[in-house]
Amino acid sequence: MKVVVDMNKCQDHGQCVFAAPDVFSMDDDGHLVYVADPDDALREEVEEAADVCPLQAIRIGD
Amino acid sequence: MTGRVVIAGASLGGLRAAEQVRAAGWTGAITVIGDEPHMPYNRPPLSKEVLAGKAGFESLAFTPKAAAADVEWRLGTKVVAARLAERTVVLDDGSAVSYDGLVVATGMRPRRLGCPGPLAGRHTVRTLTDAQGLRDELTRPGARVVVVGAGFIGCEVAATAVGLGVTEVTVVDPLTLPMGGPLGDLLGRALLKRHEERGVRFALGTSVAGLEGEDRVTGVVLDDGTVLPADVVVESVGSIANTEWLDDNGLDLSDGVVTDEQLRVGGFPDVVAVGDVARFPNARYDGVPRRVEHWSIPTDTAKHAAKVLVAHLTGSAADLAPFAPLPTFWSDQHEFRLQSFGAPALGKDDVRVLDGDPDGDVLVGYHTAGRLVGVVALGGQSAALNAARYRARLLKQPALTA
Numbered sequence: 001m002k003v004v005v006d007m008n009k010c011q012d013h014g015q016c017v018f019a020a021p022d023v024f025s026m027d028d029d030g031h032l033v034y035v036a037d038p039d040d041a042l043r044e045e046v047e048e049a050a051d052v053c054p055l056q057a058i059r060i061g062d
Numbered sequence: 063m064t065g066r067v068v069i070a071g072a073s074l075g076g077l078r079a080a081e082q083v084r085a086a087g088w089t090g091a092i093t094v095i096g097d098e099p100h101m102p103y104n105r106p107p108l109s110k111e112v113l114a115g116k117a118g119f120e121s122l123a124f125t126p127k128a129a130a131a132d133v134e135w136r137l138g139t140k141v142v143a144a145r146l147a148e149r150t151v152v153l154d155d156g157s158a159v160s161y162d163g164l165v166v167a168t169g170m171r172p173r174r175l176g177c178p179g180p181l182a183g184r185h186t187v188r189t190l191t192d193a194q195g196l197r198d199e200l201t202r203p204g205a206r207v208v209v210v211g212a213g214f215i216g217c218e219v220a221a222t223a224v225g226l227g228v229t230e231v232t233v234v235d236p237l238t239l240p241m242g243g244p245l246g247d248l249l250g251r252a253l254l255k256r257h258e259e260r261g262v263r264f265a266l267g268t269s270v271a272g273l274e275g276e277d278r279v280t281g282v283v284l285d286d287g288t289v290l291p292a293d294v295v296v297e298s299v300g301s302i303a304n305t306e307w308l309d310d311n312g313l314d315l316s317d318g319v320v321t322d323e324q325l326r327v328g329g330f331p332d333v334v335a336v337g338d339v340a341r342f343p344n345a346r347y348d349g350v351p352r353r354v355e356h357w358s359i360p361t362d363t364a365k366h367a368a369k370v371l372v373a374h375l376t377g378s379a380a381d382l383a384p385f386a387p388l389p390t391f392w393s394d395q396h397e398f399r400l401q402s403f404g405a406p407a408l409g410k411d412d413v414r415v416l417d418g419d420p421d422g423d424v425l426v427g428y429h430t431a432g433r434l435v436g437v438v439a440l441g442g443q444s445a446a447l448n449a450a451r452y453r454a455r456l457l458k459q460p461a462l463t464a
Contacts, residue, residue, distance in 0.1 A: 026447065054357060
């Protein structure tokens with residue numbers, strides 16, 4: 001599965017980190033970092049992360 | 063599977079309901095009916111980035127999930143009546159649509175000022191069209207702006223207007239502090255100070271008695287007779303639930319539509335409600351039904367309600383725990399952010415600074431009977447991260463009724 005976050009949109013709300021902590025996290029400065037090719041087993045939580053992103057900045061591919 | 067799920071309302075709640083009804087296993091037809099001409103779009107930026115011109119209107123469109131690609135969208139169409147006992151809704155063109163399952167997702171509309179006066183120059187901020195019209199007027203040189211209502215929308219619009227270079231922005235509210243209703247005095251004072259330091263003026267503890275002007279508004283009359291000159295008036299004085307179409311079905315529609323703990327409406331197993339129109343008991347707190355106007359609620363309610371509805375329609379047992387979301391909201395004003403987890407409004411009588419200082423980054427805790435029920439951070443990114451650390455603790459708290 002491919003995950004792309006539009007970093008021009010992202011405002012570091014961190015809601016994706018709660019939804020999918022295996023894929024999204026905050027660095028020490030509070031900025032988003034993420035795994036771009038997570039295992040397919042994580043699809044449900046990544047979809048949840050995309051749903052709850054206030055900026056709708058997360059796109060999921062196959 | 064034959065049959066049809068009708069979703070009344072085509073904003074975020076309607077979109078998520080359509081996606082989640084599919085995800086829950088419904089293979090029959092899904093029809094979403096919405097009065098706006100647009101596909102569902104994201105509303106929070108309408109008072110912030112989009113109003114400021116930092117993001118285009120086209121950036122707001124949601125991308126529906128592939129699983130919902132066959133959903134029928136009937137846009138620019140309003141549901142005007144329902145006969146729930148007959149499983150039928152009536153549209154504004156007079157046609158009737160029958161359903162097997164119905165999702166109530168018609169949301170809210172802005173409350174308007176009741177006082178007399180001209181209509182031109184008066185604005186609300188709920189729809190794309192609203193925001194376009196307000197932006198056009200805010201960007202006219204020398205515009206004087208009065209915002210009526212010091213809640214979240216009002217304070218966001220005031221901050222955005224100052225950011226656009228408007229020199230005269232005044233916020234009017236009958237309460238003595240901005241956002242004091244939901245957040246309490248401590249943060250209300252901190253927010254007042256921050257807004258004033260950035261050029262927003264306030265007329266607090268006073269109400270609007272009237273509007274001046276012939277063809278368009280030229281001033282706002284306060285209840286002590288003071289007149290605030292105004293070219294643009296923004297009315298951010300709360301909202302009204304769009305439930306008139308549900309009249310005459312024996313439902314409690316006194317403030318939104320009351321649901322049970324599974325988001326079902328009025329004892330009808332085939333009707334559920336989602337989004338800010340739903341007045342639901344939250345099993346996490348005291349079980350009192352409340353409407354919640356947070357951005358996270360359409361998605362949270364849709365996920366739960368879709369499972370409940372599809373289980374009923376397919377004859378399977380859902381066996382779901384009562385709906386118990388952890389509320390969360392944010393608000394961006396000037397360069398600072400408010401970030402909330404839990405239910406601060408339930409703990410306003412016992413507010414404690416958990417970290418920091420109200421003049422800088424601060425984290426505030428709200429308590430009921432000594433127990434933490436909500437946290438709100440005000441400031442920069444480190445304050446918001448600090449609030450997030452309390453989220454897991456709030457999730458683990460036993461229910462208030464326990």
